[in-house]
Amino acid sequence: MKHVSILPLYDATLTSIDSSYQLFSRVNDFMKYQGKPPFYKIEVTGLTKSTKFSNGLYKISTQMTVNQIKKTDVIVLPLLCGNFKKAIQENKKYTDWLIAQYHSGAEIVCLCVGSFYLASTGLLNNKKCAVHWAAKNEFKEMFPNVKIIDDSIITDERGIYTCGGGYSYLNLLLYIFEKHLGREISVLASKMFEIDIERKSQNPYAIFIGQKKHGDELVLKAQELIENNPTETLTVDSICEKFNVGRRTFERRFKKHTGNSILEYIQRVKVEFAKKYLETGRKTVNEIIYETGYNDIDAFRKIFKRITDLSPIDYRKKYSV
Template sequence: MRHVSILALHEATMTSIDSSQQLLNRANDFLKYQKKAGFYTVEIVGAEKNIKLNQGLYTISVNKTIDEVKKTDVIIIPLLCGNFSKAIQENKKYCDWVISQYYNGAEIVCLCVGSFFLASTGLLKNKKCAIHWAAKDEFKAMFSDVNLVDDKIITDESGIYTCAGGYSYLNLLLYLIEKHLGKEMSILASKMFEIDIERKSQNPFIIFIGQKKHTDKEVLCAQEFIENSPANIFTVEDICSKFSVGRRTFERRFKKCTGNSIVEYIQRVKVEFAKTQLESDRKSINEIIYEVGYNNIDAFRKVFKRYTDLSPIDYRKRFIRR
């Protein structure tokens, strides 16, 4: 048996709390159908008996307060919404309890941007953490000592599990069930809740937004130039010449400010432009590839798949707007 504490954090979303208890309790039902004992004792736990969630939109009554739970086996940290810095401050009273339970053997299952709270406890220091692509830059600015992973939706390290993407936390819950009860039970849960168990990456869903929260004016101008010219063909030398800067120094500055090399930035802008074209069925795939400045179709397909995990044709099949 595993005792599960789903934390009712201030600024948490009701859906992530409810989905967690629904999935784990349903796993117990599956075991009972097989004439086996239930595995999870699931409780919603809070700092007070009644907690306001989702910026005050909901109020939840918890099963127990953290003072009443002396020992738990699994802690589930739900999604947070709104201002992350504010949410961290409002939930400081949970920190000591979470840290104590972890060092007493509890696993921590962190859903999406609930990782902002978890990182504030210090338990993610030098550990891997997946994060939603839209929150990556803000997270890195606040917690530079965390090993951020943005190419997978699940991380598993030292009894701490994290996930990226809004509802990909459902995949993390399936992963937890598989760890505890085996693949067969995880597959059964995925079928009953109709969750795509094979999701491994958030790359197909990422919308590339260049990092511009820096003060290097020449880098900002270069970013805008690249973004305003997705169909043009130019080299790194062309950009450095346009802004009258030395290549080696400027490439170093560009990478430091944006997290991408100049070549990577150009590629990502072209891929993002191609994605918007692929979502319409007005042009053929080859027309779109030529339009973004590639004469070598195979070369562009490789670049496209590197950033999306999909070929152009598979991307169109998944996201086309009819």
């Protein structure tokens, strides 16, 4: 039997704590129906016997305190909300225990932006971490030693599991069940809770937000030029000529500060422009593509699918309002 400790972190969402507790508990029910013993012992494990959430709106009773848990097998870090820096500070009292448990063999299952706290412990240094697309820039600034993964929903590295995207933690829990008990139990949980087990990528949901907290004025001007002219046929050469800079040097400079090449930045801005029209407009897909400044329709369709994992037509079907 694996012991599961769900930590009611400061600024955690009550939903992610309860969902984790319910899913692990239901897996035990599945085992019971199959005539097998329960696989998990699940306990909400806090610093004290009760924890308040949402400015005192909710209170949760913990079953154990960390001081009482000498050895655990799985630690669940719930999704956080609000001010990440404050949450990190308030949750520091868990850190020594968390690190000690990990080095004693415990797996860490980190839900979405609970990764801000996990990264603050140093356990994610030089490891991959799935980060919600909206939090990517802030996370990168705070934790430059972590390898950000912003397209995949789940990462799995040396006993630490992370996920990006609010309720993608449900997919992460299915992944954990498959690791521990096999595909059959994971599929059963997917069916019972109606969770899309095949959801693997954040790309269809992401909104492009350029990294601008770098302080390089010339790169900022280039970003603004691209963002303010999504219908123009901009090229890398034309941008470099406008700012009177050498292409090779400026491309390295741009990539260093934004995480994208100049060409990638142009493409992402144009895709974002097209997405808005696909969501709300009535123009044909080809008309929208032409408005982005592309004459080669097939080329833009390929770029669009590479960035979003969907064709323009499928994107319109999914998100049109």
